[in-house]
Amino acid sequence: MATPITVSIPHQLGRAEARRRIEAGFGKIIHQLPGSGGSCSERWDGDRLTFGIAAMGQTVAGVVTVLDAAVTMEIELPGVLGMIASGLKDRLQKAGQLLLTKK
Numbered sequence: 001m002a003t004p005i006t007v008s009i010p011h012q013l014g015r016a017e018a019r020r021r022i023e024a025g026f027g028k029i030i031h032q033l034p035g036s037g038g039s040c041s042e043r044w045d046g047d048r049l050t051f052g053i054a055a056m057g058q059t060v061a062g063v064v065t066v067l068d069a070a071v072t073m074e075i076e077l078p079g080v081l082g083m084i085a086s087g088l089k090d091r092l093q094k095a096g097q098l099l100l101t102k103k
Contacts, residue, residue, distance in 0.1 A: 003076070007075075009100055015047060
């Protein structure tokens with residue numbers, strides 16, 4: 001059974017700039033996920049990024065939605081990976097905040 005994680009990161013960049021930063025820095029965020037060394041697929045549909053990472057027989061799937069004042073990440077952790085959900089949520093939150101901090 002998959003364990004869902006939802007992370008919401010507020011920002012003050014506007015939708016276009018937040019999306020640009022997510023596109024440019026998605027590798028930094030995805031690197032926080034287990035299996036990030038495996039094959040990764042990503043597809044943008046408007047301001048919504050759907051991705052999947054396959055490694056060690058497991059697939060981590062998720063969606064990143066860029067909104068005017070926040071970016072949300074919804075990730076499904078399969079099987080035993082769900083046991084690390086709380087620690088992973090904190091790491092994703094921090095990585096996302098660094099990416100979306102106004103500079």
